[in-house]
Amino acid sequence: MSLNTAAATLRVGKSVLLQPTSLTLKGGEITAICGPNGAGKTSLLRLLSADVRPSSGGVSLNGRELSQWRAQDRAQTLAVLPQHSSLNFAFAVEDVVALGRSPHASGRQRDQQIVSAALAAVDSGHLRGRCYTDLSGGEQQRVHLARVLAQIWQPSAHGERYLLLDEPTASLDLAHQALLLDVVKGFAAEGVGVCLVVHDLNLAARCADRLLLMRAGEVVASGPPAEVLTVAAVKAVFDVDVQLLAHPQSGAPLVIQNESDKKLR
Amino acid sequence: MRLCSPKMLLCSGLVLLVVAMLSGAMLGPVSIPLSSLLDGLATVFGFTVQTSEGLQRDLLIVSAIRLPRMLLAALVGASLALCGAAMQGLFRNPLADPSLIGVSAGASLGASLMIFTAGVLLPGGTLGHLSQTVLSQAVLPEALGLPLMAGGAFIGGSLAVLVVYRLATGGGNSSSGTSVATMLLAGIAISALAGAGNSLLSFYADNEMLRRISLWQMGRLDGANWPRVWMAGTALALLLAGLLGQSRALNALLLGESEARFLGIDVEHLKRRVVLLTALGIGVSVAVAGAIAFVGLVVPHIVRLVIGPDHRYLLPASALLGASLLVFADTLSRLVVAPAELPVGIVTALLGVPFFFSLLARQRRTAA
Structure with missing residues (x-):
């Protein structure tokens, strides 16, 4: 029982939005996706949510190809929060x-x-x-x-539930960001598989069981936040210099951006 | 935010429609007192037998002239308002009126083209002759002309909706929703094309026909007769049957196409259904009453102001109020310059244009 991509790619015309990606989301696990703008985070989420079909490879939900699901059954099992709403x-x-x-x-x-x-x-x-x-x-x-x-x-009759959130914290204040993390953790504790795209590495480190770093349509690192978040990895993915501390209370990795060289000069 | 409960609006809409029908039956060159109408109803249902000569005359006026006309007004008004509401749901934009985005124009072009081709193809019938008989609403050719015009109007209307929808929503894949500017510009383009087509038809027409064509383009109800009532009634029944069940899906669609899909809605099926049904509604309305503008814009908007955008109530309430509005407007058009009459399309346009301007101004303010 999982939501997973098997070497799925996404191309629009000649440009490749997503290189072959294999990813498995399990129930009860929180996965955070981080990466610079245009890294393919939203493309990956769109594949997982059946918003677009993969150009090659496959995406399956609880053992069945995503496109084979009855729309209503799928909606009872998989909920998606897009970046913007046009309502x-x-x-x-x-x-x-x-x-x-x-x-x-x-x-x-x-x-x-x-x-x-x-x-x-x-x-x-x-x-x-x-x-x-x-x-x-x-x-x-x-x-x-x-x-x-x-x-x-409520639990779905069609297997484990999944929640995909695209930048859910983008316009939330600090208190509500924290609330969102609690809500997400609560759902995960009930067995819901959660995947969220966030820009704030510290926020990702606070809640995620697994952190995915993406760059140029590729997953370049994946694993527990404490392992994935290194000075070298952040430099490679975001092209910024950072320092890494441990959160005084939880011990989770805390990323602090260095003052830019230009300013110091 | 809500001014009254949906059920209250539905009830008042029903009352309004009854009042509109009664006043429509009573008012006109010959005014008929309410008592005669009630006596007449009693006679029709067999409670009493009235033989007074005055009453018989009044009843004849109502049943032969005013009743079919009022019914046609009510049916066309309901169809237009319903189509407007559904189309605004499809475009996720409250400015999508069938007459503004070129659907009515496309429908009337389709109707004209159908007449044109029939004129060329049918043996013995010259173009001018056939179009004239169709447009002059003679009784015999109507059996042939009306379905032809409705079919042409349906095809023209569907093509127009499809083209505008594709252009304005970027094939439905754009996450930014509908572009109002593109939607209205596409409407202008289609209206221009339809204008050219109708000019072509006018080019072959004689004086009398020219007058009829231009009157028809304004939208009018004085050609009302029972075949037209049946046709409009069938169309409205199909619209109601096909759209009322889609209310929840239309609500979800307001979130955007992808979001509606995430909620388990078969978006392609819904879009196809709305496009076909609105094209049918507009096409038949155009065929029986010409292009009556703004009913589809004004009515759903008022309903939304009163009870909110929930399609479960918006659709039936729009149908009721649209029917009432067009019956009132038609009665007004018969009274203001009596004994002559104004085409009802002029009345609805006079009501609708200021309304449209204020809506446009408000959209601009909120966008800024």
């Missing part, structure tokens, strides 16, 4: 979250309960009756997070 209609917040229940036939009452619980989980219960288009960017982000959480709130 510009004045839905009530609870209606937006309730969209996450559309692949289910669990009944109105149960759906209402789940919507409330999902909103509460991302500290947005008070937004429930507000108009979505009146919210700030960060609040909208949280509402969409609640929507994808509501989508896989």
